[in-house]
Amino acid sequence: MLFSxxxxxNRFRMxxxxxxxxxxxxxxxxxxxxxxxxxxxxxxxxxxDDGYEMDDFLKREYSLTKPYQGLGSSxxxxxxxxxxxxxxxxxxxxxxxxxxxQGAVWSRVPCFLRDxxxxxxxxxxxxxxxxxxxxxxxxxxxxxxxxxxxVFGNMNLFTGLGVFVDTYPNENKNxxxxxxxxxxxxxxxxxxxxxxxxxxxxxxGGCTALVRNIxxxxxxxxxxxxxxxxxxxDVDGKxxxxxxxxxxxxxxxxxxxFGASSVTGDLSDNHDLISMKLYQLTVERTPEEEEEEExxxxxxxxxxxxxxxxxxxxxxxxxLFFTIVFSVIGIFVLGVVAVVMxxxxxxxxxxxxx
Numbered sequence: 001m002l003f004s005x006x007x008x009x010n011r012f013r014m015x016x017x018x019x020x021x022x023x024x025x026x027x028x029x030x031x032x033x034x035x036x037x038x039x040x041x042x043x044x045x046x047x048x049d050d051g052y053e054m055d056d057f058l059k060r061e062y063s064l065t066k067p068y069q070g071l072g073s074s075x076x077x078x079x080x081x082x083x084x085x086x087x088x089x090x091x092x093x094x095x096x097x098x099x100x101x102q103g104a105v106w107s108r109v110p111c112f113l114r115d116x117x118x119x120x121x122x123x124x125x126x127x128x129x130x131x132x133x134x135x136x137x138x139x140x141x142x143x144x145x146x147x148x149x150x151v152f153g154n155m156n157l158f159t160g161l162g163v164f165v166d167t168y169p170n171e172n173k174n175x176x177x178x179x180x181x182x183x184x185x186x187x188x189x190x191x192x193x194x195x196x197x198x199x200x201x202x203x204x205g206g207c208t209a210l211v212r213n214i215x216x217x218x219x220x221x222x223x224x225x226x227x228x229x230x231x232x233x234d235v236d237g238k239x240x241x242x243x244x245x246x247x248x249x250x251x252x253x254x255x256x257x258f259g260a261s262s263v264t265g266d267l268s269d270n271h272d273l274i275s276m277k278l279y280q281l282t283v284e285r286t287p288e289e290e291e292e293e294e295x296x297x298x299x300x301x302x303x304x305x306x307x308x309x310x311x312x313x314x315x316x317x318x319x320l321f322f323t324i325v326f327s328v329i330g331i332f333v334l335g336v337v338a339v340v341m342x343x344x345x346x347x348x349x350x351x352x353x354x
Contacts (some may be wrong), residue, residue: 060117061109062258062278068092071105080106082146083153091272094104094153094262096135097126102153104261105273106145110318112254115225115281122220122262124167124180125213126269133212134168136180139222139276140259141252142187151193153261158308159189160256160297163231167212168267171197178208182220184231184245186297204299207244209233212269213236223280226289227251249300253293300334 062076064071068087070078081087085094085103094103118139126133138152142160149155152164167180183206185191185199193199211218216237223230231245258278262271 004303012095013252057280059113059278059280062107062111064092064105064273064276066090066275078275080108080146082106083148091123091274093266094260094273095264097128097264097268097270099264099266099268101268102148102329103265103271104146104148104153104259104263106140107257110257110276111141112349113278113280113283115283116153117224117281118222118277119224119277120220120260121274121276122165122211123272123274124165124211124217124218124269125272128267128269130212131179132267133269134159135263135265136165136167137262137271138165139163139220139271140261141222141224141256142259143189143253143256145257145259150195150263153263156192156257157189158193159188161186161222161224161250161252162193163220163227165209165211165220166198167269169198170195171200173177176289177206178210180209180211182206182231182233182244184207184229184247185252186229186239186299188297204229204247205245206231207233207242208234209244210321211235217274221239224250224252224283225283247299249302251294251298253295254299299314 016024060070062077067089070076071087071092081092082105083103083104084096084101085092085105087093090107093103093149094105098122104235120139122137124137128134133305136152138154140152140154140158140162142158144160147155147158151158162185164183165180165183166183166265169177169179177293181198183199183203185193185202186205187193187202190346191202191309194201209218209220214235214237219234221230221232221234221241221250223232228248229248229250230243230247232241234241236242258276260273260276264344291296
């Protein structure tokens with residue numbers, strides 16, 4: 001009887017320990033599962049955040065985002081406003097839909113990153129009909145800052161990189177491109193942007209980007225890594241980058257300033273800058289590449305890039321008509337003069353003969 005009671009007691013204790021051990025194992029498994037899920041979630045968020053890898057991170061001193069606290073006249077601000085540019089809760093409006101306006105924002109802190117990626121969220125809209133709107137906006141990485149001029153509100157003969165979102169064709173003739181048009185240019189301080197020819201003679205390349213008055217967000221991405229310039233656009237609302245320009249051999253010095261500018265003339269639009277996010281890129285370099293230091297912006301084999309040849313304008317129908325008429329009259333007059341001269345010569349010959 002006593003032995004039976006002890007066996008029951010031992011079985012009860014063994015069962016209690018097994019249940020406790022099972023509960024403990026389940027608790028450990030649950031904790032491990034939660035921890036693994038948390039790590040996996042954080043990893044996915046890092047990898048999926050705007051498509052950037054973990055080694056790529058946002059540099060806030062070169063970025064402009066809502067609520068735009070780092071913008072203004074405060075000594076702690078990273079950005080300066082210029083001209084007609086104004087801040088709202090939703091965007092920085094570079095120019096309103098009014099004639100003869102210009103505005104800009106410029107970073108105060110020079111950028112010394114070797115490899116970077118600039119993602120720009122913007123919106124261009126207005127009441128003007130197609131081809132009756134203008135003039136567009138530009139994004140800058142230049143030695144100069146806070147200057148005004150004819151190149152989308154910034155100075156000409158700039159030193160550095162300009163990326164232009166041109167919404168109006170100034171040269172109506174000999175155009176094979178569709179506007180709005182995105183293009184890039186590297187200036188060395190002596191190279192002029194030809195506004196009347198939409199910068200065709202100095203552009204590095206570009207693409208059509210239908211960005212006006214569309215209901216979804218529009219983005220532009222500028223990437224500079226290992227002397228390679230890449231421009232991509234996302235303007236179709238598909239959240240997919242499309243190639244616009246990819247060019248190796250682009251050499252940009254460090255220590256320049258980021259900016260954005262816009263201008264309107266007789267035609268106008270709202271040019272709204274919603275955000276500019278600059279990411280530092282982690283790129284492996286050789287010791288020789290680390291020692292390289294560019295002093296003047298340049299592009300390898302620049303003279304061999306495709307350039308738009310200057311074509312002489314043909315004569316209009318009216319000009320051609322008058323040219324033919326005057327040519328016929330001229331020939332007739334010459335013929336009459338020749339006949340008269342021949343008659344006189346013949347008459348003089350007869351007098352000498354008699």
